[in-house]
Amino acid sequence: MQLILPLHSLIQRTCQFHPWYSTLLSQQGITPESCESTILSDLPLITSERLEQHYYAAAARTEPGLSVYKTSGTSSGIRKAIYYSPEDDEHYIAAKKASFQEWLNAEITGQQTAPPFRKALADMGTGHAASTAMSIFASLGYEADSLSFALPIEEHIRKLSSFKPDLFYTMPSILDAIASAADDLKQFGIRKIILVGEMAPLDWQANIAARFGIEPTDVLDTYGSIEIGAIASYSHTLGRYLFVDGIYAEALPAEQIDPRFEPLPASESVLVLTSSNRTVFPALRYVTYDVVRDFQTILVDGQERQSFRCIVKRIGSELKxxxxxxxxxxxxxxxxxxxxxxxxxxxxxxxxxxxxxxxxxxxxxxxxxxxxxxxxxxxxxxxxxxxxxxxxxxxxxxxxxxxxxxxxxxxxxxx
Structure with missing residues (x-):
């Protein structure tokens, strides 16, 4: 799997948008002007500590057309502001749309005579995935609607009952709450479910699919983050998560991220990502702190694809x-x-x-x-x-x- 842009171009672009990154490079003996022979492992890791020191503590960006998303506070008490340029948003929407289309067009269930999908409902709250959902569904030709996760669960059920979406885009915890409160999940007529935002073990997916009267393959689990954007989605055919185009992944031992971390089991590693598609976030060796199991490169239709079996947990700076x-x-x-x-x-x-x-x-x-x-x-x-x-x-x-x-x-x- 290759990055869309050469590494030296990504280094120079990152230094342009994030001048403090040049300082990190200089500490490694690298300059943006002479980095053609630099390899990825030469570059510094973008850890949470470095982001707090340089990215989150920086003055607000003022470029025209930026979107800003606020997330939970950092350990220093600063609330995270994460920026997207119009170009970043375009890449994110394109990656999401491509993964949705590939899955929807696969006819996994073999229902060749099933009526086409017409309606999609997004139910996931605020943030980047929620704000772009309507654009993605509109581009796919669906009648789309959304509602806020902050509404009482009765409102979620009422909306599902009245709108009756073919496709439901939501979070596992919201599905849990709906399943607990509704008497009959099949009444909503949902035919496909796309998940985002939280871990969704395969056994849980199979159980929730059965309760909605659909097959496990009618559930698409996607993985992303506000920092990077779209990252990967699950392939039922391969039994693995495949990374989207423009993402290059490394799977590193925990103690390489921070010597205070204890070693992980042999099959597990910490996911570190580099993205060709992000500009106003320093996405060069960004440490996700997500622990993946069985990371490997596989052949898919004759092309090398990076993949992993599942995300098992998240480690953090408090080292519990x-x-x-x-x-x-x-x-x-x-x-x-x-x-x-x-x-x-x-x-x-x-x-x-x-x-x-x-x-x-x-x-x-x-x-x-x-x-x-x-x-x-x-x-x-x-x-x-x-x-x-x-x-x-x-x-x-x-x-x-x-x-x-x-x-x-x-x-x-x-x-």
Whole structure:
């Protein structure tokens, strides 16, 4: 997989938009004027610390036509402002549209006589994916609408009932909330679901698809970030996530990112991305802190494509020992026992708690889930054996209990 632009052109462009990057290069003995022989591994990593020091702390950009998206605060207390130029937005929309079209045109389910898709509904809140969804659907020829995730869940259900979209573009946690509140998910007539924003284990995808009356292949999981834009999407045919054009990925050991990080299992690595498509964000060896499993380059239709099997967790600068635990693996285990599960995972006082809401849950299954988490997820079993974890508690949530933080729950481990 190759970058669209030569590396020296990306270096010079990054220095043009982000003058502080030249200082980082000089510390590596590199100058933008003489970098034709530079290879990617020579370049500095764009870590969260460097972004806080240089990018997020910089004065507001004033170029005409910029879009700005505000995200959660950094460790210094500064709220992140991430910019997109019109060119950045065009690349993002084109990448999203291409991945959607490739999947929609594949006729995965084999329903050759199915009526065409006419309506699409975006339900994911604010941010870049939400703001561009309507443009993408309009370009695909759909009648499109959207609603805010901040609305009460009854409003989401009411909108689905009245609009009846063929295609539903949303977040896993919103689907969980809808599935918990609606009596019959098949009534909405949804034929395809596109996911964004959070981890979606395959077992969870299969369970949610069955509840909507569709096949697992009718669910497209996409991976992106506000910093980079569109990154990858899942191929049911290959069983892997494939990177979009213009992205070059590296999979690095955690201790290479930061020597304070403990080594990951042999099959896991931290994803570092370089993008040809971003200008007003320094997307040269940007550290995502996402941990991917089984990263490799494969042949697809005669072309080399970078890929990975799944995202298992995210590590961060606070270096908590709980970051050894994979939420992906915990969700996968739970969904094998109860297909309607919503869960909240927390780690406090060295005890892992898994709190589950499910209409199918009984005492026997609670015990089975606890045993499976402890004995099939190696890192958790090892942490218990080494007394880094005191144990696991698996409990049932009441039907009316609020598992969410704010409007929808977040797919994360709470510390």
């Amino acid at each position: 020992h709980g970051e050894k635990i994979s939420l992906y693996d915990i969700e996968s285990v739970v969904n094998r026992f109860v297909p309607d599960a919503e869960l909240r995972v927390s780690l406090r006082n060295n005890r892992l708690s898994v709190h589950i809401r499910s209409k199918m849950l009984d005492e026997e299954r609670l015990a089975d889930i606890r045993h499976a988490i402890e004995h099939t997820i190696g890192e958790i079993g090892q942490m218990i054996e080494n007394r880094m974890l005191e144990g696991i508690t698996v409990t049932r949530a009441a039907d009316n209990e609020q598992l969410e933080r704010g409007a929808v729950k977040s797919k994360k481990i709470y510390f």
